[in-house]
Amino acid sequence: MIHAEPTEMTRLAQGQGFLSLRGLTRRYDHFTAVDDLNLDVAKGELVAFLGPSGCGKTTSLRMIAGLVPASSGHIVVDGRDLTGVAPYKRDMGLVFQSYALFPHMDIARNVAFGLEMRKVPKAEAAQRVKEAIAMVRLTGREHHRPAQLSGGQQQRVALARALVVRPSILLLDEPLSNLDAKLRDEMRTEIRDIQKRLGITAIFVTHDQMEALTICDKVVVMNHGRLEQVGTPHEIYEHPKTAFVAGFVGRINRLPGRASGGVAQVAGITVSAPGFDGPVDVMVRPHRMILSTGPVPADAGLHQLSGTVTRATFAGDILEYEVEAAGTLLKTEASTRGGEALLAPGTPVTLSWRPQDTFVYPAS
């Protein structure tokens, strides 16, 4: 139970974002789905909530939508505290993974529903419905039933339906998960374009890191109900704050080591590890490791490891290798741009990478 003071109200209203989440928490009987989530989203920004299933991203979204009551914390939109407000009064648009179109209404009526609820005059509503349907390129399908449309078309209807009411915030709950790979790419671009064009603030929940990186302005990585890192896609990928983020966003090789005095010893080499002491995990992305059969110049400033190829796979664009080095199996890959042949297992190789591609985390 929260006893709000006017002062707290003021403080909340002064949050930096258009959408501010303050200490948002959802507890169930035996576990906490979302734990003390704090986030600011600027107007017109597209933010992705990324994480494995059960990380709390969908629960967070549903708390923002008002479909799940928050156990504690606040949701503030444009200075207005929406905590405890019924979903139908929040003026948000939500696009579901399952589309959730009204099966008994045609497309036009589906799209018009929100306007009807807002008692928009008939003529204006008709015009806006027409525009919204045109926006998602479904003109001519107005009188089809949802069941007569493909999955992609249905999702576009859902998008039009959510957007036609000009919601303050657009919420997208894994909107592309039910689509096949090719359609997913198309829709992703389309959603991004429309969102940019309308300048609408949007939250996009996904478990697909590629989707998150490519579509949004900002990524929120969540795990076990807690926020792991917030940042631009570039920050998240290049500077993962935690081992979890490093492992979840992109592939990773992990080498156990030990740190003391600002450096870590791992597999016979020394990497910079300021501020660490004790066991650490050193991580390097596979494609940042360069595989060479000959010697590597020692003065190139690269970290180096010698090993043996244990498995080699031809994958078209690239060659995938598994290399045993210092008792650890490491993944790496080589380009086929020069028509290189696949190395046979057992070939002795050297792996080298730039020091700035090395991430160090406390051992898990």
Next chain:
Amino acid sequence: MTSLALSHTEPRRLGPLGTASALLLPIAVVNAIGFLWPVVNLLKMSFREAQASGALGAGYNLDTWTNALTDSFTLELITNSVGVSLLITVLTLIASYPIALYLHRSTGTWRTVLMVLVVAPLLTSAVVRTYGWIAILSDRGLVANALMALGMAEPPRLMFNLTGVVIGLTEILMPYMILALLSGFGRLDPRLEEAALTLGASPLKTFWRVVLPLTAPGMALGGLLCFVLAISSFVTPKLLGGGRVFLLATEIYDQAIVTLNWPLAAALSMIVLVVFGISLTLYARALRRIA
């Protein structure tokens, strides 16, 4: 509710629990007046004092129960009813199994047509169907006339006896059994049979070892359903029995409406409920063994 929210939410009149209670109130009233109270009252009635003229005494005693349970007539009635109901259940199962299996394997429009043929009798009044059986089984009915046309001088008596009741009830309960079997056939993937056949089992062996065990839960459910319906059925034994077939249900009706011994009728009803409870327990046990 947080007081923060007050500027945007109107005060709720009812909490979710209050709303639920309000929505459930009508059915609770109907259930209490039309079910709970009458059943409790029925139990009470079985202990009321019965007088010779059929009127009710004011007091309560165990006479009805002691008389009923020590009376060979009542005991025979119970064993008879259970025996006849078991017989009907087995016959219904035998008659329904081929239909259910065939239905399970048919598809499309044909399946819909067959389903209509199964469901339509279910939804047709038992009186209508019993009347149909009178037309078939009576002395001037279809079977008797056909047999006489074939030269049989004295066709067997098929009505006004147990035979007629068993035939009629078996048919009347078949749709229940078929639907119960079908719901249990969900587990019967035809690929399993194909697998068994490719593994070298003969069709008969496949049926015995694969099909039958997989359909056992459906058979148990159908068996329970038909047994309970058979032991409580009354219209068909009354119309086809010619006053010579005595089952618990017909006896309850006679005691309640004709002989006017309400305490005895109530006690017999309780006995039906006990039989019902026992069969339910056996069913649960059988199901656990199968599963």
Next chain:
Amino acid sequence: MDERPVSPALKIAAGLMFLFLLAPLLVVLPISFSGDDFMAFPPSSWSVKWYGAIFANSVMMNAFWISLALAFVVTVLSLGIGLPAAYALVRLKPPGAEALANLFSAPLLLPTIVLGLALLLVFAPMGLIGSFQGLVAAHLIVTLPYAVRVLSTALANLPLTVEEAAGMLGARPLTVFFRVTLPMMRSGLVSTTALCFLVSFDEVVLSLFMTGPRLQTLPVAMYNHVDQQADPMAAAISVLLVVLTLAVVLVVDRTAGLTRTFVK
């Protein structure tokens, strides 16, 4: 599903059993056109006089109208009481919802002969025997469990997200219910209506306990008629009832799907 061969033995067995199952319904058709004054098969002459006899028989006609009105009232009440109950049980899930659901379907488990007697014993002192109210109450006891069960299943099978979507678009809970939930339950509602109507219209055991000289339902009038004189008029009524039933079954099949309604 692809075609799978069905063995001839199964075909023959199923065919024979179907014949047995349908025999009583098939046999009433020729008898209803009997020209005889008593029931015999085959009839010695043909006529449609028994159909005329139904309409001339004021007892049967009265009983028919009473059954129709009764089934109508019972169906409306079953929906009116069953729908809120199903909604509460499925959507609001109050504590003990499962126990309540079991309690509400318990009357279905009670043999009708026992239920009939139980109702007789409490309704008789209240003067409800032979009254329309008494019949409505008795029928409700058996139709309500069907209604609650079918409607609960229909509700539980609805995707919740569609209702959430309506809420997100600004529809209030009551609007969501009437504009989205109810239309999506259409097939469940059709099934419930058909089931309640037919169960009430055909109910005979409870009605036998509840009816009186001034108020008889059609099945009771038919039962008495068959019990006292099994003449071909009963066959003519039977044919009309079978036609009515088939019509309802077809409507249900078209709108709700037969298998979904009656299996399980």
Next chain:
Amino acid sequence: MNAAYKFGTLCLLAAGLMAGPAAAETNLTVMAYSGLFQERYTKAVIEPFMKAHPDIKVTFFPLPSSAAMLGNLRAQKAAPQADVVIMDVSVSKAGTDEGLFTKIDETNIPNVKDLYPNARIPSVAGVGVTFDNLVLLYNAEQVKEAPKSWMEMAKAPYKGKVVIPGVPDIQGLGLVLILNKANGGTDYLANVDKGLAAVAEIAPNVQTWEPKPEVYAPIITGQAALGVGYNARAQVNSEQSGGKIKATIPQEGTIFQINTINLVAGAPAADAAKTFVNYALSPEAQKSFTETMFYAPTNSKAEITGAALDRTAVKNLDKVMSVDWIALAQVRDKIAEQWRRRVLPASR
């Protein structure tokens, strides 16, 4: 017809049923025997009555036996549905004891003053409306000579060819009483063991204890050869079937059966009921019914043609054993129970 209109009609109909019948005319419900009795009684008494009283509409509610009528009345005791009941005197006695009936006498039904003394039974609320006696029925083609004994029914050629309306029907009960006396039973109020034993001998031959529509039909069609029935209806059936069914009173004698007419206490149409009962007891109604149905009249003023009277129970008075139906009412249920135990199993 559009759906809304139909809906409205149904609603109105339902509302009407809830509110009870419209008050334009009085609805009178007469509960009595089904089958031939219903057919003839409607023609001979009810239709002339309705013609004379156009404001009263009589509905005949048929039931196969007096016992069923009593059950019906008892269930409706709190809110009676029937107004007038015609039933056997012993059952009427039970109903009287339970307060189901209003006492009939000269004060409320004037025609009671003309009734024969034996139609007025002090301990019964109703009064006698018909007299009849039990007969042995036989199919004239299958049984060439009138059987001399009731026990003819136990003989081998009639296996499966005997129809008897079983107890609690009075016909079955009467048979027990007759055979009880014939086999040396003295006090039927104490026990009817000998009678039950004799009927148990007949039981294996019995085709049905619930003949439909009545006991006469199967004998006329030849489905059954012998049966137990009432003289009055046997006479009508014999006439109608051109003599296919015949009735006789065997050497053991027969019993008298009295049907009483009763006013239901608290009946919805109590006044119309009195009018009807008075009419039913009037000389013209009694005459009409006797001449179409051959029940002996209970009104001494009824002037019956000799031919008709000869076919009624009156002619058989010498063969009748006396039965105290009132005293019997107390043991009726006991006999019924014994019947179920001792006679029915023998017929299975």
